[in-house]
Amino acid sequence: MDNKIRMKAENVDFFYGRQQALKGIHLDIASNAVTAIIGPSGCGKSTFIRLLNRMHELVPNAVLTGRILLDGKDIIAPDVDAVDLRRRVGMVFQKPNPFPKSIFENVAYGLQINGMKDKGKIEERVIESLKKAALWDEVKHRLHDSALGMSGGQQQRLCIARCLAIEPEVILFDEPCASLDPISTHKVEALILELKKDYTIVIVTHNMQQAARVSDYTGFFYMGEMVEFGRTEVMFTRPRDKRTEDYITGRFG
Amino acid sequence: MNRRIKEKIIEGFFFLNGIIVIGILVGIFVILVRNAWPAFHDVSVGDMIKWPSWNPDAYTTPTYGILPMLMSTLMVTLGSLAVAVPVGIGAAAYLSDVADPRVREIAKPIVEILAGIPSVVLGFLGIVLVGPMICKLTGRYNGLNAVNGSILLAVMALPTIISLSEDALGSVPRSYEEASMALGANKWQTVIQVKIPAAASGILAACMLGMGRAIGETMTVLMATGNAAEFPGSFLGPVKTMTATIAIELGEVAYHTTHYYMLFVVGLMLFIITFFVNLAADVFFHKHTRAR
Known part of the structure; x- marks a missing residue:
């Protein structure tokens, strides 16, 4: 690997109750790069990405073993506060989920709950985040309109802006374009490529072309296991495993 | 066929x-x-508003001032909401977001059973329990007053407010909660700043329905508020609500007298008030269900 390793999953097993969703996952996530996780529905890719900022804890009966490291420190350890972790590892969800508040309030929310009180500073950061998310020009005249009045693609970029506002180090994208039209998808992909200069990015996608377009590294998940991991261009041209080849050539999935 | x-x-x-x-x-x-209708031939609307008291049995000129009882009803209702709304929303938030699912399964039916307590039982508790407590705390010799009625009505309004608010909170999309948690909010911040605002119209509808219940409630306030037909001086003074006035007087009033007709005016006002409160609740409720 060329880039420094930012996050690392070591021998991760994960269960929903008695049902095992992930088996012995080892995965390195490089700094300032896009790591894509692909695989058919139900392969555990979304489950995996939610471990990286401990969102799995919102589900009752979730059991995790193994280690997940961020800068060499185990984030699953009991002394690590999930709230602090989530401020460093942000997340953008499959379905755009802006709050039923104004555009401005959506971005400001994360700042306010993190204790930022200075109105000027909040405004500055909101504008900066909207610009980074390539949304500023579209919304600058209606910052105080409801976010629910935006198009799906705009809502998703708003969710990205909201995530950027709290200045995370890693951003997790859980199928961010699954409910978007092609033009919006293109905008979000361009944004992801732009963001990787400053952030470490993990993206889960069921769209192989998307993985090929945006990612530097790709991991292929199948039935709770990681079948293959490598540089994206290698994986898509010379897969080592038969299952990977079958999947990316469209024989199943 | x-x-x-x-x-x-x-x-x-x-x-x-x-x-x-x-x-x-x-x-x-x-x-x-x-x-x-006939009451308006005998008494002008101006007089109904101007007269400082409701005194239909006066020896010389009976007066039919409706403001004292309107004020009494308002005081007792708003007083009950002041207690029931914060407690109700707090309890709903606890049930929907904090409580263990097993606790919720037990607690929610219990809250709903609370709604089934006959109002006369609550009135009784007002006389033997809440009244003496108020006396002890304030040093007054009479605990039958607006505060007493407010507390009892709060108890009556709580099941409605808790149960419907809990439903409203439970119907907030999970994705809002996830978005908030993923931004590093804790449970508390998520509930206060995301879930409650998102459920606001449903919670408002719950409070309005609770309020409708409080306005129309008769037996409890009749027993617990002292029933002095004068302009209410303070929350610690006795009050006589619209419902209590009708309940006490309609059984003994002479048929087809001004007094009789006036009681129907009071009833009509009560009908209109509760109608609009419930209508407002309905509007908020539909706004809530549509927003999802």
């Missing part, structure tokens, strides 16, 4: 049931208006 005719009959049956309910509502309104 022909299937189409059968269908028609069934359809007609349900239509009839729906119409009966509306018919009852309109019928009540018409009866109230017809019986209240």
Whole structure:
């Protein structure tokens, strides 16, 4: 690997109750790069990405073993506060989920709950985040309109802006374009490529072309296991495993 | 029998049931208006508002001031909301977001059973329990007052507020909660700043329905508020609400007198107030369900 390793999953097993969703996952996530996780529905890719900022804890009966490291420190350890972790590892969800508040309030929310009180500073950061998310020009005249009045693609970029506002180090994208039209998808992909200069990015996608377009590294998940991991261009041209080849050539999935 | 005719009959049956309910509502309104109407020949609206007291049995000139009892009803209702709304929303938030699912399974039915306590029992508790407590705390010799009524009505309004608010909070999309948690918010911040605002119209509807219940409640306030037909001085003074006035006086009033008609005016006002409160609740409720 060329880039420094930012996050690392070591021998991760994960269960929903008695049902095992992930088996012995080892995965390195490089700094300032896009790591894509692909695989058919139900392969555990979304489950995996939610471990990286401990969102799995919102589900009752979730059991995790193994280690997940961020800068060499185990984030699953009991002394690590999930709230602090989530401020460093942000997340953008499959379905755009802006709050039923104004555009401005959506971005400001994360700042306010993190204790930022200075109105000027909040405004500055909101504008900066909207610009980074390539949304500023579209919304600058209606910052105080409801976010629910935006198009799906705009809502998703708003969710990205909201995530950027709290200045995370890693951003997790859980199928961010699954409910978007092609033009919006293109905008979000361009944004992801732009963001990787400053952030470490993990993206889960069921769209192989998307993985090929945006990612530097790709991991292929199948039935709770990681079948293959490598540089994206290698994986898509010379897969080592038969299952990977079958999947990316469209024989199943 | 022909299937189409059968269908028609069934359809007609349900239509009839729906119409009966509306018919009852309109019928009540018409009866109230017809019986209240003659009062306006005897007493001017200006006098009803101007007179400082409700004193139909006065030896010289009876007075029919409705402001004291309107004020009393408002005080007791708002007082009960001041208690029931924060407690109710807090309890709903606890049940929907903090409580262990097993606790919720037990606690929610218990809250709903609370709604089934007969109001006369609560009135009794007002006399033997809440009243003496108020006396002890304030040093007054009479604990039957607006505060007492407010507390009891709060207890009556709570089940409605808790149960419907909990439903409203439970119907907030999970994705809002996830978004908030993923931004590093803790449970508390998520509930206060995301879930409650998102459920606001549903919670508001719950509070309005609770308020409708409090305004119309009779037996409890009749027993617990002291029933002094004067302009209420403070929350610690006795009050006589619109409902209590009607309940006490209508049974003994001479038929077709001004006093009799005036009681229907009071009833009509009560009908209109509760009608609009419930209508408002309905509007908020639909706003809430549509927003999802």
